[in-house]
Amino acid sequence: MIKQTEFTLKPRTRGFHLISNEIISQLPQLPKNGLLNLFVKHTSCGLCINENADPDVRTDMEGIFNHIVPENQPYFCHTLEGSDDMPAHAKSVISGVSLSIPITDGRLNLGTWQGIYLCEYRSHGGPRRIVATIIGE
Template sequence: MIQQIEFTLRAYPRGIHLITGEILNKLPQLPEAGIINLLIKHTSAALALNENADPDVRSDLRSIFDRMVPENAPYYLHTDEGPDDMPSHAKSVIVGSTLTLPVTRGRLNLGTWQGIYLCEFRDYGGARSIVATVMS
Protein backbone atom coordinates (compact mmCIF):
# COMPACT_ATOMS: atom_id res chain seq x y z
CA MET A 1 0.00 0.00 0.00
CA ILE A 2 1.22 3.51 -0.82
CA GLN A 3 -0.05 6.71 0.79
CA GLN A 4 1.07 10.15 -0.27
CA ILE A 5 0.38 13.49 1.33
CA GLU A 6 1.70 16.98 0.82
CA PHE A 7 1.91 19.57 3.58
CA THR A 8 3.55 22.87 4.33
CA LEU A 9 6.06 23.64 7.05
CA ARG A 10 5.82 27.08 8.60
CA ALA A 11 8.46 29.62 7.55
CA TYR A 12 11.75 29.36 9.43
CA PRO A 13 14.65 31.82 9.48
CA ARG A 14 18.00 30.82 8.03
CA GLY A 15 19.48 27.99 10.05
CA ILE A 16 19.25 24.30 10.87
CA HIS A 17 15.91 23.54 12.54
CA LEU A 18 14.79 20.36 14.30
CA ILE A 19 11.40 19.52 12.74
CA THR A 20 10.84 15.88 13.72
CA GLY A 21 7.77 16.73 15.79
CA GLU A 22 6.29 19.00 13.14
CA ILE A 23 6.75 16.27 10.50
CA LEU A 24 5.18 13.60 12.73
CA ASN A 25 2.17 15.82 13.42
CA LYS A 26 1.50 16.16 9.69
CA LEU A 27 1.77 12.45 8.82
CA PRO A 28 -1.09 9.97 8.64
CA GLN A 29 -1.01 6.92 10.89
CA LEU A 30 2.12 5.01 9.94
CA PRO A 31 1.99 1.30 9.05
CA GLU A 32 3.32 -1.48 11.24
CA ALA A 33 6.33 -1.76 8.91
CA GLY A 34 7.43 0.16 5.85
CA ILE A 35 9.36 3.10 4.53
CA ILE A 36 8.66 6.80 4.36
CA ASN A 37 10.21 9.12 1.82
CA LEU A 38 10.21 12.86 2.46
CA LEU A 39 10.87 15.33 -0.37
CA ILE A 40 11.26 19.06 0.09
CA LYS A 41 9.96 20.78 -3.04
CA HIS A 42 12.49 23.60 -3.03
CA THR A 43 16.00 24.21 -4.35
CA SER A 44 17.21 26.53 -1.61
CA ALA A 45 16.50 24.36 1.44
CA ALA A 46 17.20 20.74 2.35
CA LEU A 47 16.26 17.89 4.67
CA ALA A 48 18.82 16.15 6.85
CA LEU A 49 19.07 13.55 9.58
CA ASN A 50 21.43 14.42 12.41
CA GLU A 51 21.94 14.66 16.16
CA ASN A 52 18.91 15.99 18.02
CA ALA A 53 20.31 16.39 21.54
CA ASP A 54 22.82 19.26 21.55
CA PRO A 55 21.63 22.51 19.91
CA ASP A 56 25.27 23.48 19.35
CA VAL A 57 25.32 20.93 16.51
CA ARG A 58 22.76 23.04 14.62
CA SER A 59 24.75 26.21 15.13
CA ASP A 60 27.99 24.51 14.12
CA LEU A 61 26.41 23.06 10.97
CA ARG A 62 25.18 26.49 9.92
CA SER A 63 28.68 27.91 10.45
CA ILE A 64 30.23 25.06 8.45
CA PHE A 65 27.85 25.55 5.52
CA ASP A 66 28.30 29.33 5.52
CA ARG A 67 32.06 28.90 5.49
CA MET A 68 32.03 26.19 2.80
CA VAL A 69 29.71 28.16 0.50
CA PRO A 70 30.11 31.89 1.20
CA GLU A 71 27.86 34.67 -0.03
CA ASN A 72 28.99 37.21 -2.62
CA ALA A 73 31.66 35.02 -4.18
CA PRO A 74 32.95 36.83 -7.29
CA TYR A 75 32.51 33.74 -9.48
CA TYR A 76 28.71 33.43 -8.97
CA LEU A 77 26.69 34.16 -12.11
CA HIS A 78 23.24 33.58 -10.57
CA THR A 79 22.91 36.68 -8.39
CA ASP A 80 19.55 38.26 -9.29
CA GLU A 81 17.74 37.04 -6.16
CA GLY A 82 20.21 38.34 -3.58
CA PRO A 83 23.46 37.24 -1.97
CA ASP A 84 21.94 34.23 -0.16
CA ASP A 85 20.34 32.71 -3.27
CA MET A 86 23.17 30.98 -5.15
CA PRO A 87 24.82 29.74 -1.95
CA SER A 88 21.45 28.28 -0.87
CA HIS A 89 21.22 26.27 -4.10
CA ALA A 90 24.74 24.90 -3.64
CA LYS A 91 24.11 23.99 0.00
CA SER A 92 20.87 22.26 -0.98
CA VAL A 93 22.78 20.09 -3.48
CA ILE A 94 25.33 19.18 -0.78
CA VAL A 95 22.70 18.16 1.81
CA GLY A 96 19.93 16.80 -0.42
CA SER A 97 16.22 17.17 -0.94
CA THR A 98 15.01 13.76 0.27
CA LEU A 99 15.14 11.46 3.26
CA THR A 100 14.09 7.81 3.22
CA LEU A 101 13.43 6.40 6.68
CA PRO A 102 12.30 3.02 8.01
CA VAL A 103 8.98 2.61 9.79
CA THR A 104 8.80 -0.06 12.50
CA ARG A 105 5.81 -0.79 14.75
CA GLY A 106 4.03 2.31 13.46
CA ARG A 107 6.88 4.72 14.27
CA LEU A 108 9.90 6.19 12.56
CA ASN A 109 12.80 3.89 13.36
CA LEU A 110 15.42 6.52 14.16
CA GLY A 111 18.51 6.23 16.31
CA THR A 112 18.37 7.52 19.87
CA TRP A 113 20.04 10.82 18.98
CA GLN A 114 18.66 11.30 15.47
CA GLY A 115 16.22 13.97 14.38
CA ILE A 116 14.89 15.35 11.12
CA TYR A 117 16.14 18.81 10.21
CA LEU A 118 15.02 21.53 7.87
CA CYS A 119 18.16 23.19 6.57
CA GLU A 120 16.88 26.64 5.66
CA PHE A 121 19.57 28.35 3.61
CA ARG A 122 17.69 31.56 2.70
CA ASP A 123 17.22 34.56 4.97
CA TYR A 124 13.53 34.65 4.03
CA GLY A 125 12.77 31.29 2.43
CA GLY A 126 9.12 31.26 3.42
CA ALA A 127 6.92 28.26 4.02
CA ARG A 128 8.31 25.01 2.60
CA SER A 129 6.31 22.23 0.94
CA ILE A 130 6.99 18.58 1.78
CA VAL A 131 5.73 15.48 -0.01
CA ALA A 132 5.58 12.39 2.22
CA THR A 133 5.23 9.00 0.55
CA VAL A 134 4.55 6.11 2.93
CA MET A 135 5.04 2.58 1.61
CA SER A 136 4.00 -0.51 3.55
Protein backbone atom coordinates in the same frame (compact mmCIF):
# COMPACT_ATOMS: atom_id res chain seq x y z
CA MET B 1 0.01 0.05 0.50
CA ILE B 2 1.22 3.46 -0.62
CA LYS B 3 -0.01 6.73 0.89
CA GLN B 4 1.08 10.18 -0.09
CA THR B 5 0.39 13.51 1.55
CA GLU B 6 1.66 17.03 1.01
CA PHE B 7 1.88 19.73 3.66
CA THR B 8 3.53 23.06 4.38
CA LEU B 9 6.11 23.73 7.08
CA LYS B 10 5.95 27.05 8.87
CA PRO B 11 8.45 29.66 7.60
CA ARG B 12 11.85 29.74 9.28
CA THR B 13 14.90 31.95 9.16
CA ARG B 14 18.25 30.71 7.89
CA GLY B 15 19.65 27.80 9.89
CA PHE B 16 19.26 24.14 10.71
CA HIS B 17 15.87 23.52 12.34
CA LEU B 18 14.71 20.39 14.15
CA ILE B 19 11.33 19.55 12.57
CA SER B 20 10.74 15.93 13.64
CA ASN B 21 7.60 16.70 15.65
CA GLU B 22 6.18 18.99 12.96
CA ILE B 23 6.68 16.24 10.36
CA ILE B 24 5.21 13.48 12.55
CA SER B 25 2.14 15.59 13.36
CA GLN B 26 1.37 15.94 9.63
CA LEU B 27 1.62 12.24 8.77
CA PRO B 28 -1.33 9.85 8.51
CA GLN B 29 -1.27 6.70 10.61
CA LEU B 30 1.91 4.78 9.81
CA PRO B 31 1.86 1.11 8.81
CA LYS B 32 3.38 -1.57 11.05
CA ASN B 33 6.48 -1.75 8.86
CA GLY B 34 7.57 0.23 5.84
CA LEU B 35 9.40 3.27 4.62
CA LEU B 36 8.77 7.02 4.76
CA ASN B 37 10.21 9.22 2.03
CA LEU B 38 10.24 12.97 2.64
CA PHE B 39 10.85 15.34 -0.29
CA VAL B 40 11.08 19.13 -0.02
CA LYS B 41 9.83 20.88 -3.17
CA HIS B 42 12.36 23.73 -3.17
CA THR B 43 15.86 24.41 -4.51
CA SER B 44 17.23 26.62 -1.74
CA CYS B 45 16.76 24.41 1.33
CA GLY B 46 17.37 20.78 2.22
CA LEU B 47 16.57 17.93 4.55
CA CYS B 48 18.92 15.89 6.72
CA ILE B 49 19.06 13.73 9.82
CA ASN B 50 21.39 14.68 12.62
CA GLU B 51 21.78 15.23 16.38
CA ASN B 52 18.47 16.01 18.11
CA ALA B 53 19.71 16.91 21.61
CA ASP B 54 22.40 19.60 21.66
CA PRO B 55 21.38 22.79 19.77
CA ASP B 56 25.09 23.62 19.32
CA VAL B 57 25.15 21.00 16.55
CA ARG B 58 22.64 23.07 14.56
CA THR B 59 24.71 26.23 15.08
CA ASP B 60 27.90 24.41 14.05
CA MET B 61 26.26 22.94 10.95
CA GLU B 62 25.23 26.44 9.88
CA GLY B 63 28.83 27.63 10.34
CA ILE B 64 30.25 24.68 8.42
CA PHE B 65 27.92 25.18 5.45
CA ASN B 66 28.60 28.93 5.38
CA HIS B 67 32.34 28.20 5.38
CA ILE B 68 32.03 25.66 2.54
CA VAL B 69 29.81 27.92 0.40
CA PRO B 70 30.31 31.60 1.37
CA GLU B 71 28.18 34.40 -0.03
CA ASN B 72 29.26 37.16 -2.43
CA GLN B 73 31.78 35.16 -4.42
CA PRO B 74 32.95 36.88 -7.63
CA TYR B 75 32.35 33.73 -9.69
CA PHE B 76 28.58 33.63 -8.91
CA CYS B 77 26.49 34.60 -11.93
CA HIS B 78 23.05 33.91 -10.40
CA THR B 79 22.83 36.96 -8.11
CA LEU B 80 19.52 38.65 -9.04
CA GLU B 81 17.63 37.20 -6.05
CA GLY B 82 20.15 38.28 -3.40
CA SER B 83 23.52 37.28 -2.04
CA ASP B 84 22.11 34.25 -0.19
CA ASP B 85 20.36 32.70 -3.22
CA MET B 86 23.14 31.02 -5.19
CA PRO B 87 24.86 29.74 -2.04
CA ALA B 88 21.46 28.34 -0.99
CA HIS B 89 21.18 26.38 -4.26
CA ALA B 90 24.70 24.97 -3.83
CA LYS B 91 24.06 24.01 -0.18
CA SER B 92 20.81 22.30 -1.22
CA VAL B 93 22.78 20.10 -3.60
CA ILE B 94 25.19 19.19 -0.77
CA SER B 95 22.53 18.32 1.82
CA GLY B 96 19.96 16.88 -0.57
CA VAL B 97 16.22 17.40 -0.72
CA SER B 98 14.89 14.00 0.33
CA LEU B 99 15.17 11.44 3.12
CA SER B 100 14.11 7.83 3.54
CA ILE B 101 13.34 6.67 7.06
CA PRO B 102 12.36 3.11 8.02
CA ILE B 103 9.06 2.51 9.78
CA THR B 104 9.08 -0.24 12.43
CA ASP B 105 6.16 -1.17 14.68
CA GLY B 106 4.20 1.86 13.42
CA ARG B 107 6.91 4.42 14.32
CA LEU B 108 9.77 6.14 12.56
CA ASN B 109 12.83 4.04 13.32
CA LEU B 110 15.25 6.86 14.09
CA GLY B 111 18.19 6.43 16.43
CA THR B 112 18.01 7.77 19.98
CA TRP B 113 19.89 10.97 19.11
CA GLN B 114 18.56 11.43 15.56
CA GLY B 115 16.15 14.12 14.44
CA ILE B 116 14.86 15.42 11.11
CA TYR B 117 16.18 18.84 10.12
CA LEU B 118 14.99 21.44 7.68
CA CYS B 119 18.17 23.06 6.41
CA GLU B 120 17.02 26.57 5.54
CA TYR B 121 19.67 28.27 3.44
CA ARG B 122 17.83 31.54 2.67
CA SER B 123 17.63 34.38 5.16
CA HIS B 124 13.85 34.44 4.58
CA GLY B 125 12.94 31.16 2.89
CA GLY B 126 9.21 31.27 3.50
CA PRO B 127 6.91 28.27 3.96
CA ARG B 128 8.35 25.03 2.59
CA ARG B 129 6.27 22.30 0.90
CA ILE B 130 6.95 18.67 1.85
CA VAL B 131 5.73 15.56 0.05
CA ALA B 132 5.58 12.53 2.34
CA THR B 133 5.27 9.12 0.69
CA ILE B 134 4.61 6.12 2.94
CA ILE B 135 5.18 2.62 1.63
CA GLY B 136 4.23 -0.22 3.94
CA GLU B 137 2.31 -3.31 4.79
